[in-house]
Amino acid sequence: MALLETHDLTAFYGDFQALFGLDITLHDGETVAIIGANGAGKTTLMRAICGVVRAVAEAVTFKGEAIGGLAPDEIMARGIAMVPEGRRLFPSLSVEENLLIGAHGRKVVGHWSLDTVYGLFPILKERRRHPGTALSGGQQQMVAIGRALMSNPSVLLCDEISLGLAPVVIRDIYEAVPQIKAAGAAMIVVEQDIGQALKVADRVYCMTEGRVTLEGDPQEISREAIHDAYFGAAA
Amino acid sequence: MSVLDTVVQGVLLGGLYALFAAGLSLVFGIMRLVNLAHGDLIIIAAYLILLLVSLLGLNPFVAALIAAPLMFCAGWLLQFHVLNRTLGEDILPPLLVTFGLSIVLQNALLEGFSADSQRLPSEGIGTASIGLGPVTVGVLPLLTFASAVIVILALNQVFYRTALGRAFRATSDDPVTASLMGIKPQRIFATATALAMVVVTIAGLYLGMRANFDPSIGPARLIYAFEAVIIGGLGSLWGTLAGGIIIGVAQTVGASINPEWQILAGHVAFLAVLLVRPRGLFPKGAR
Numbered sequence: 337m338a339l340l341e342t343h344d345l346t347a348f349y350g351d352f353q354a355l356f357g358l359d360i361t362l363h364d365g366e367t368v369a370i371i372g373a374n375g376a377g378k379t380t381l382m383r384a385i386c387g388v389v390r391a392v393a394e395a396v397t398f399k400g401e402a403i404g405g406l407a408p409d410e411i412m413a414r415g416i417a418m419v420p421e422g423r424r425l426f427p428s429l430s431v432e433e434n435l436l437i438g439a440h441g442r443k444v445v446g447h448w449s450l451d452t453v454y455g456l457f458p459i460l461k462e463r464r465r466h467p468g469t470a471l472s473g474g475q476q477q478m479v480a481i482g483r484a485l486m487s488n489p490s491v492l493l494c495d496e497i498s499l500g501l502a503p504v505v506i507r508d509i510y511e512a513v514p515q516i517k518a519a520g521a522a523m524i525v526v527e528q529d530i531g532q533a534l535k536v537a538d539r540v541y542c543m544t545e546g547r548v549t550l551e552g553d554p555q556e557i558s559r560e561a562i563h564d565a566y567f568g569a570a571a
Numbered sequence: 572m573s574v575l576d577t578v579v580q581g582v583l584l585g586g587l588y589a590l591f592a593a594g595l596s597l598v599f600g601i602m603r604l605v606n607l608a609h610g611d612l613i614i615i616a617a618y619l620i621l622l623l624v625s626l627l628g629l630n631p632f633v634a635a636l637i638a639a640p641l642m643f644c645a646g647w648l649l650q651f652h653v654l655n656r657t658l659g660e661d662i663l664p665p666l667l668v669t670f671g672l673s674i675v676l677q678n679a680l681l682e683g684f685s686a687d688s689q690r691l692p693s694e695g696i697g698t699a700s701i702g703l704g705p706v707t708v709g710v711l712p713l714l715t716f717a718s719a720v721i722v723i724l725a726l727n728q729v730f731y732r733t734a735l736g737r738a739f740r741a742t743s744d745d746p747v748t749a750s751l752m753g754i755k756p757q758r759i760f761a762t763a764t765a766l767a768m769v770v771v772t773i774a775g776l777y778l779g780m781r782a783n784f785d786p787s788i789g790p791a792r793l794i795y796a797f798e799a800v801i802i803g804g805l806g807s808l809w810g811t812l813a814g815g816i817i818i819g820v821a822q823t824v825g826a827s828i829n830p831e832w833q834i835l836a837g838h839v840a841f842l843a844v845l846l847v848r849p850r851g852l853f854p855k856g857a858r
Contacts, residue, residue: 386751387750388747388750388751407750407755408747408750408751409750409751409752409753409754409755412750412751412752412753413753417751418751420748420751424745424748426740426741426744426745426748426749427744428740428741428743428744429737429740429741429744433737433740436734436737437737437738437741437749437752437754438752440734440737440738440741440752440753440754441734441738441753441754442753483752487752487753
């Protein structure tokens with residue numbers, strides 16, 4: 337059984353339809369990459385999974401339970417954590433407080449704790465008393481990832497973690513992915529940086545205008561097929 | 572009355588205004604909600620304490636200990652079931668609803684307790700005073716001021732030292748992202764208002780012991796509270812204490828020149844501070 341699935345998932349912003357019947361599957365321990373151009377609906381997909389954008393109950397199932405339409409905090413409590421686009425650290429909180437709030441109100445058992453997150457990103461330990469938003473972009477992204485890990489989620493949703501970062505910083509952050517996978521989290525990684533996405537992914541979906549236009553094993557998909565799917569050319 | 576004496580009395584009076592204002596400041600700081608019924612809620616608390624004192628024959632301080640958890644629950648329910656529905660992009664609904672609530676509370680008090688002035692029994696401490704060097708201060712104003720400082724210290728501890736305070740600040744920053752952390756913003760808001768109602772109870776206690784009160788005086792307390800919050804800078808609790816003190820000192824200094832100038836002097840001080848520092852003395856975000 338799949339860990340997380342969407343079935344015929346649609347999403348709207350008012351009258352504007354952003355997603356048109358998406359079927360996405362994530363298995364235990366798997367990393368799935370979602371690629372696609374700006375406005376393809378990648379972020380909307382993530383927001384629909386984590387409850388920020390409303391979905392029909394049966395459109396999202398997690399461990400067999402229909403979770404579409406639940407509030408974000410209820411979905412999070414079931415074990416789905418999000419690294420939101422633009423990081424969205426809390427400016428009033430220090431780095432350490434930003435991390436601690438990721439495990440707000442729950443006794444967490446699992447690999448991830450303040451110590452192991454600091455082990456993954458040692459620079460954060462040095463900066464732990466600083467306001468989260470006083471850090472560099474790359475360090476802020478580390479805080480956002482660490483914050484999501486603090487709840488020891490079964491599924492980690494990463495939305496555009498390379499956005500606005502220098503290539504060398506992106507590489508540093510992606511070096512953490514194998515450790516996150518090894519600790520047992522399945523991941524959905526939304527990326528515009530196709531190279532990074534294909535490197536870490538077990539499977540890849542390409543989205544165009546709210547639909548999946550290509551799906552497969554990153555080793556087997558040709559560059560031409562991605563190019564066609566990306567730009568909406570007939571496959 | 573010496574100048575020093577006048578200033579000291581003003582500072583202590585500022586403690587009372589800071590108590591009026593602390594709950595308002597807390598609620599505004601967390602959810603940008605301006606509660607126009609805040610003053611009436613202080614009066615409700617004073618009547619609740621009065622009821623406990625007269626029905627059960629309790630000391631007002633003991634009665635306040637019983638009133639505080641009741642007000643806590645009432646605040647939680649009020650926020651969760653009524654005020655949360657008014658929060659959003661538009662700033663008008665919370666103003667209209669709390670304005671309406673203010674009228675409802677005043678009329679309910681008028682029905683229940685008539686327009687007669689009431690006062691909480693303050694027995695010995697109402698008139699007791701102690702000498703502090705060159706000035707003599709009343710025990711009750713001193714106690715009021717000390718309570719204001721303790722309340723603000725305690726609220727700051729909650730804000731900066733506890734998981735609840737972390738959730739308060741995170742929800743204030745960004746409720747949507749906070750909900751992704753497993754926080755229920757609606758409950759955080761309800762808890763904040765509940766906590767503010769405990770402060771309101773303490774304010775009601777000292778208001779009722781210091782002077783007469785009746786159902787109609789809530790809005791004037793709201794004005795003092797507002798001025799203290801705005802002088803201090805929206806969202807800063809220590810600033811609120813400073814704001815209360817500025818109004819208190821301005822009022823006693825004004826009254827010492829001409830008794831008719833007491834209230835006016837407080838408002839003039841408020842306008843003067845706004846003229847020089849439009850965002851208040853310690854605006855949030857300037858830390």
